[in-house]
Amino acid sequence: MVDFGFGLVPSSRMNLDLFDKEKYEELAEIEPDVRICMACGSCTAVCTAGKYTRTSLREAIEDIKNAKPEKALEMLRACQLCGKCSMVCPRGINTRHLILSITKVYSAK
Amino acid sequence: MKNNILIIGGGPAGLEASAQLQRMGYNVILIEKDSVLGGHLAKWDRLFPDGVPADEVLSGLIHGTEGVKLFTETEIRAINRLEKSYNVRLTNGITVLSDAVLIASGFDLFNAVKKEEYGYGIYDRVITNADLEAYFKNGSDKRIDHPKRIGFVHCVGSRDEKSGCRSCSKVCCATAVKQAIEVKESFPDAEVFCFYMDLRLFGRHYEDLYLKAQKEYGVRFIRGRVAEVSENIDGSLVIKAEDTVASKPLKATMDLLVLMSGMRPSVSGKAVGDLLEMTVEEDGYFAVRSGIAAGQRSPLPGLFLAGAATGPKTLPETLADARAAAVEIDRYLTEIFPDARNYKQLVRERW
Ligand SMILES: Cc1cc2nc3c(=O)[nH]c(=O)nc-3n(C[C@H](O)[C@H](O)[C@H](O)COP(=O)(O)OP(=O)(O)OC[C@H]3O[C@@H](n4cnc5c(N)ncnc54)[C@H](O)[C@@H]3O)c2cc1C
Ligand code: SF4
């Protein structure tokens, strides 16, 4: 192969045109609370896994809405379902349940 | 006969409405449950957005009420509706036959003790916005001892389903920015941080205040809600939040933490509402008559509302609301009592 002196990397831009509405509605059907997150970051602030790994429910929800579901799953991979985030969420979201539902819906091929 | 109007609550709304109605020639009776007038305004030091002394504004309001019959340390004992008026028994033994009633019972400050994870009343150096106003007014508070790092926590008891309040209290973003500037003036060496979810600086000049805090005072604004606070052995505080702009969990040590307690419906106001079986909305504040244009009329005839009794308001909004209530009351009384010998009627006859 010819060496052009640079490689191709996937675009890091978010492309909302790629948003999978059907899948999101499937998630929202079993987990309506995914719509009411106000991105305050309380969950991420107290996350027991977040100190050493990139774990963030807030970001995962954002990633799903920004058509990056693989990133969302990555953000929740180290979650231990300890439930600390559900204690601080000001919108009263059942965060553990939401995390399980995200994993279920978006892991399914 | 002149019409009697009873006004419940001697805060900014009640004072302004009294002054306006008195000038229109009505017989105004104002009751206040505390021993002093002014409501919350009497507790504040300087006001956003321009730093005007609260005392000055308050004495202007009180000055305007000359001629109003005023009872402090007085509440409602009983109230019932007659055909056209309200028969009201006051706790000082006086009975008033009132042709219109204005409820200006205001708000209560959210009790920060209820937000246990922030440690108010547990950790020594956690104070509230109201405590800081008292410090500026009186000049001493043993919890404030030359702090080097000061954090402001927005939305305490507001926008929080867990503390029973979904709504935004409206005034606390501007209060935080104002107080951040003021502490910087008192302690120029201190680093000052504001932890917010959204900065709601909607009013005229408010954005200027924000710009000033950034540009002239170097206040740092971090977008993330404070999730919890703990105390070190030396009394300093460790806060946890996420910097949602950087997408990283964050911790920081503070010497002083100021909680922006929000507005809650007044408990004593609610007690009056219960006597009249008045409707409150889901947020706990009194409902106004339906329709976006019915701002100061309650669903009950002859019963009006003004100020923070119908939800969070800034001081200028409160005063505008009180003036509007005065106009609504005047319109109502003119319709219901066309023969009453109020000032307007006397002027008309003289011409
Ligand atoms: C921390 C903080 C800082 C603020 N700073 C500013 C500022 O800088 N600039 C600004 O524009 N706005 C400011 N505000 C908003 C301002 O305080 C309010 O707009 C104003 O106080 C509302 O006036 P009010 O008369 O409706 O209610 P209140 O001030 O609460 O007054 C109500 C009065 O009614 C009395 N009362 C209640 N129930 C009864 C009863 N049953 N019988 C008799 N009396 C009763 C109460 O004792 C009280 O005196 C601030 C608010 C907060 C929370
Ligand atoms: S449940 Fe998962 S995401 Fe929530 S705090 Fe625990 S480890 Fe973090």
Ligand code: SF4
């Ligand atoms: S704590 Fe709740 S509202 Fe806040 S970012 Fe997390 S899920 Fe969203």
Ligand code: SF4
């Ligand atoms: S005004 Fe600001 S601090 Fe107060 S509740 Fe609204 S967003 Fe929170």
